[in-house]
Amino acid sequence: MDLFQYDFMLRALVGALIIGLAAPALGIYLVQRRLALIGDGLGHVALTGVGAGLLLNRSPVLVAVIAATLGAVVIELVRAYGRTSGDLALALLFYGGIAGGVMLVGLSDASSGSLNAYLFGSLTTTSRTDLITIGVLGVVLLVTMLVLRPALFAVCHDEEYARVSGLPVRALNLLIAVGTAVTVTIAMRAVGVLLISALMVVPVAAAQQVTRGFRSTMTAAMALGLFAAGAGVWVAATADTAPGASVVLVAIGSFLLVALAAAGVRALRRRARADRVTPPSEPAEHEVLLR
Amino acid sequence: MTPPVIEIAHATVGYDGRPVLRDVSLTVTASEVVAVLGANGSGKSTLVRAALGLVPVGAGSVALFGTPQRRFRQWHRIGYVPQRLGAGSGVPATVREVVASGRLARRGVLRPAGRADRExxxxxxxxxxxxxxxGDPVSTLSGGQQQRTLIARALAGEPELLVLDEPTAGVDAASQEAFAGALRTFRDGGGTVLLVAHELGPLRPLISRAVVVHQGGIAHDGAVPEPAGHHADPDHEHVHPHCDEEPARLWTGI
Structure with a gap:
């Protein structure tokens, strides 16, 4: 693999691996909450941050973190206090986010290429500073999600029970919201705002085809995320494809494989059980007739 | 003298400004097993949810273990068993994982589980x-087994008070017996119980006092009322829906 002797490829690989590991660790809580697409929406909001950053000549990633965090907090407040209009409020936020982003990027001096880089990812242009940002935020995110797993599990599993347990439910919910925003922004470099949700959700969806518990699902999803990121970058490097899309397609491919394998195993098990249950019986009537 | 475990005084509780309960008072003292009875929609679940702070109390006051409910922080003293498992379970979770979350009230958010927690x-x-x-995913369990998982979650925190919201609704007979057994052990260990029920079934001998909620008020507070009419038949299958007009005397035994 000669390609990885280039610094930029190595940086791309390391960045992708960190994101591949961290994104499902956060995404599992979103899937448990049935909010799998929230990351997608926050990606849209982050785009406005990118546009503002480009326009103001500030670091787009930094401004995007701020914008996505604000968006996440607003969504969490709508979720916690809103009633029927929650759905609509989210739609307004998402489409407002992407429209704002496209407009602000257009107003800035940046080329349309840079808009594409944020929409679909641009892993190979990861700079040393970017890698440090991804590394620090990724590790903080991972440690938080692992250390607080029992509490976050309880809140996502049964929020009322968590409240009666005296858990700081609002703080934990905000933590998940802010964690989602951070994941979205660091993953933006790798897969782009339009594909972020895939890295948070697809490994979890694949893992839960074969797992029985929450902890095992989380471990398996992180392993799958790591694999998809590594294999995706390798495919991109050897076949010269877009890294973001390659990572996501590898993840979806693994989901299909795991789902098919799990369905096959289930069918085999059912047949084995049916064989065991059926007593060795006399030939059935029609067989006698056939003779 | 130890303060009552639960003290609700002249509480008015409602959703969106429409009161469900008006001027309701209820006191539960230590080691009592109190059943809150009533027809569907009478407000009996709202009463216990208000006691726990899950529904805001408009007027009146609620105190838990002698502390006003708003300032109450010793949640490890309470074990709550909801009607059914919340809908938020998109990811599989084992029975043990669900039950283990009952320890969080006692060990806190940051301390990892120790040997006492596992035991x-x-x-x-x-x-x-x-x-x-x-080790099985909760989603593969029957309704009654899921309900037992929820009571195990509450028991895991070693609470002094158990609050159960219709624990036996739609639960098979074997699970109801297991449930009654767990509750008896808890009571014999000195625990206090407040439970909402539509039908008492095998729980009946455990109940020390019954409170009947009817049309937003408390219609009866005292001995467990004998079921009247065809409800008294031990073979009576309780499957028909209760309408709003159901007479109060069904429970008060007049």
Whole structure:
């Protein structure tokens, strides 16, 4: 693999691996909450941050973190206090986010290429500073999600029970919201705002085809995320494809494989059980007739 | 003198400004087993949810273990068993994982689970007869077994007060018996119980006092009322829906 002797490829690989590991660790809580697409929406909001950053000549990633965090907090407040209009409020936020982003990027001096880089990812242009940002935020995110797993599990599993347990439910919910925003922004470099949700959700969806518990699902999803990121970058490097899309397609491919394998195993098990249950019986009537 | 475990005084509780309960008072003292009875929609679940702070109380006051409910922080003293498992379970979770979350009130958010926590979880699984299903995903359990998982979760925190919201609604007979057994052990250990029920079934001999909620008020507070009419028949299958006009005397035994 000669390609990885280039610094930029190595940086791309390391960045992708960190994101591949961290994104499902956060995404599992979103899937448990049935909010799998929230990351997608926050990606849209982050785009406005990118546009503002480009326009103001500030670091787009930094401004995007701020914008996505604000968006996440607003969504969490709508979720916690809103009633029927929650759905609509989210739609307004998402489409407002992407429209704002496209407009602000257009107003800035940046080329349309840079808009594409944020929409679909641009892993190979990861700079040393970017890698440090991804590394620090990724590790903080991972440690938080692992250390607080029992509490976050309880809140996502049964929020009322968590409240009666005296858990700081609002703080934990905000933590998940802010964690989602951070994941979205660091993953933006790798897969782009339009594909972020895939890295948070697809490994979890694949893992839960074969797992029985929450902890095992989380471990398996992180392993799958790591694999998809590594294999995706390798495919991109050897076949010269877009890294973001390659990572996501590898993840979806693994989901299909795991789902098919799990369905096959289930069918085999059912047949084995049916064989065991059926007593060795006399030939059935029609067989006698056939003779 | 120790303060009452739950003290609700002249509480008015409602959703969106429409009162469900008006001027309701209820006191539960230590070691009592109190059943809150009433027809569907009478507000009996709202009463216990208000006691726990899950529904805001408009007028009046609620105190838990002598502390006003708003300032109450010793949540490890309370074990709550909701009607059913919340809908937020998109990811599989084992029975043991669900039961283990009952320890959080006692050990806090940051401290990792220790040996005492693990032992309490195993003991709670044993108490409801689910030790052999501990590693199975809760979604593969029957309704009654899921309900037992929830009581095990509450027991795992080793609470002093158990609050149960219709624990036996739609639960098979075997699970109801397991449930009654777990509750008896809890009561014999000095625990206090407040439970909402539509039908008492095998729980009846455990109940020390009954409160009947009717049309947003408390219609009866005292001995467990004898079921009247065809409800008294032990073979009576309770499957028909209760309408709003159901007479109060069904429970008050007049």
């Amino acid at each position: 309490a979880v195993e003991a709670a699984l044993d108490a409801v007869g689910l030790a052999d299903r501990a």
